[in-house]
Amino acid sequence: MAKKEELEITIAPDGTVNVMVKCGPGMKCVELTKFLEESLGGEVLDRQFTGDYYAETEKTGVTVEAGDGTSKG
Secondary structure, X not given: OOOOOEEEEEEOOOOOEEEEEEOOOOOHHHHHHHHHXXXXXXXXXXXXXXXXXXXXXXXXXXXXXXXXXXXXX
């Protein structure tokens, strides 16, 4: 079963926003916060990755075959 992603958002008195993503493996953490970064319109000052970032993402079974469907031989 997949883990639920969580965002922990802290706003400092000076207006600085800190967002921590929990259970977001790999670049998923960046994808999960992109909407906030765009909405706030600020600049990302620092990005620190937790151990979740370095964990392997769950794999799903998808197979894609290229070609026109005809076999030669």
